[in-house]
Each structure stands twice: as structure tokens, then as C-alpha cells.
Amino acid sequence: MADQDIExxxxxxxxxxxxxxxxxxxxxxVNLRDIDLxxxxxxxxxxxxxPQGTGQETAIAVFAEGETALLAEEAADEVxxxxxxxxxxxxxxxxxxxxxxxxxxxxxxxxxxxIGRYLGTVLGPRGKMPDxxxxxxxxxxxxxxxxxxxxxxxGDRRTFHTRVGAEDMAAEEIADNVDVILRRLQADLxxxxxxxxxxxxxTTMGPAVEVV
Numbered sequence: 001m002a003d004q005d006i007e008x009x010x011x012x013x014x015x016x017x018x019x020x021x022x023x024x025x026x027x028x029x030v031n032l033r034d035i036d037l038x039x040x041x042x043x044x045x046x047x048x049x050x051p052q053g054t055g056q057e058t059a060i061a062v063f064a065e066g067e068t069a070l071l072a073e074e075a076a077d078e079v080x081x082x083x084x085x086x087x088x089x090x091x092x093x094x095x096x097x098x099x100x101x102x103x104x105x106x107x108x109x110x111x112x113x114x115i116g117r118y119l120g121t122v123l124g125p126r127g128k129m130p131d132x133x134x135x136x137x138x139x140x141x142x143x144x145x146x147x148x149x150x151x152x153x154x155g156d157r158r159t160f161h162t163r164v165g166a167e168d169m170a171a172e173e174i175a176d177n178v179d180v181i182l183r184r185l186q187a188d189l190x191x192x193x194x195x196x197x198x199x200x201x202x203t204t205m206g207p208a209v210e211v212v
Contacts, residue, residue, distance in 0.1 A: 006182075007175035009201055009211040014171055017206030024204040025056060026165040026174050028181060028211075030154075031197035035190065037156045044154040045127065047104070048184055052173035053148045055166030060143050061098065063107035063115060063130060068139050075143040078102065082111060089118030099123055104146045105130035106139065127153050152181065158197070167203050174201075178211065 010026070017024065035042050061078040062069070063085060072079045078098075080088075088095040099122050107115055107130035115123070115130060123129045131146075133139050154160045164181065165174035178201060189195035200208040 006178050006211055007171055009209045010174045011171040013201045013203060013206060013209040014167060017203040020205055024167040025163050026167060026203055027161050028164045028178055029161050029200040032158045032195055033197040035195050044152050047149045047151050048181055049145055049149050050177040051180055052176050054150060054163055055169045058147045059102045060104050060146050061102045063111045068108055072139050075140045085114055085118050095119055095122045099126050099128055106133050106142060108133050
């Protein structure tokens with residue numbers, strides 16, 4: 001169960017959000033301190049499975065062939081083979097469109113080298129290079145896990161954002177997601193909680209409420 005202070009902050013953010021004619025996401029803004037982000041090894045870059053889900057659709061594409069491709073068809077939004085990969089490498093516009101509409105990519109290990117060659121310049125800067133799928137991995141299970149995942153990525157900036165839910169989720173559910181993210185960050189950062197400056201939660205168009 002999340003800390004009561006986190007749940008109170010989430011409740012305040014939800015209550016203060018103005019009515020909109022669309023379903024807003026709930027986002028977390030994290031500010032870091034006392035950390036050298038010019039050193040890439042200090043940057044945050046990882047995916048986290050949210051215990052209560054993201055509250056939003058998460059688009060997943062899989063580069064695969066054979067049995068893995070057949071299994072992926074059941075769960076992924078798009079499945080692409082080596083021919084598709086080569087075509088994307090020849091069409092920068094199509095490659096960028098794919099990168100923009102897909103949240104996470106997976107790929108059979110055997111295709112990873114070609115993905116780097118054909119799509120590295122498109123997916124790399126966006127932080128969307130595929131996670132490799134080993135021959136003994138259950139691709140459907142991996143896809144379902146990613147559906148409830150978000151990507152934390154600071155780059156070289158001290159402030160970064162990530163999705164933690166949607167406005168129609170319960171405050172307690174969103175708070176659970178926030179709690180998992182903060183615990184992971186505290187475990188990963190060199191000085192733990194001391195590397196976390198102010199943290200805020202807000203809906204897409206609503207005011208920010210300080211969490212910690």
C-alpha cells in the first residue's frame with residue numbers, strides 16, 4: 001500500500017483537475033539533484049511495470065518470424081518480419097511513423113543486429129530500441145508485461161516525466177503506481193532519496209501537486 005501522503009497528493013491532483021472533454025492521463029514529474037547527468041551512467045533509463053496498470057492503451061510491435069511471430073500475432077499490435085525491417089530501412093518516413101505510434105518494441109535476438117543497422121538511427125534517439133526476445137521466452141507473457149509498463153528516461157535533464165495512470169482510476173491505484181516508481185528510483189540512484197528533489201503529480205491539463 002502506498003504512503004498516505006502520496007495518496008493525498010494524487011487525490012488533490014484529481015480533485016483540482018478542470019473538467020475536459022477527453023480522458024486525461026495522470027503524470028509524475030521527477031526532479032533530480034546532486035547528480036552528474038553529463039555522465040551517461042548516472043542517467044535514468046529503464047522500464048517499470050506498474051502494479052495497477054497505466055490506465056491507457058500501450059502499443060507494442062514485435063519483430064519476429066516463424067513460431068514467435070505466430071504467437072505474437074495474438075497479443076501484439078503489430079508484427080513485422082525481416083522483409084518489413086528492410087523496407088523500413090529504405091523509407092525513413094515510414095520508420096519514423098512506426099516509432100511515433102509504438103510505445104515498446106520487442107525483437108527476436110536473431111534480428112537485433114539488423115534492427116540496429118536499419119532502424120538504429122530512428123529508434124535509438126527515441127529510446128525505443130527493442131528488448132530482445134530469447135528463443136525460450138514466452139513472447140505473449142513479455143508483451144502483456146509491457147502493456148503495464150512505463151519508461152523512465154531522464155536523459156541529461158534533471159526533470160523528467162512519466163505516466164502513472166488515468167483520471168478515472170482510483171487515487172489509491174495511482175498512488176500505488178507512484179510508490180513503485182519512487183521506490184525504484186531511490187534504489188537506483190547513488191544517494192537514494194537524497195538525489196530526489198521535488199516530485200509532482202498532475203493530470204494532463206491540471207495543476208501540479210507536490211508529492212515529496
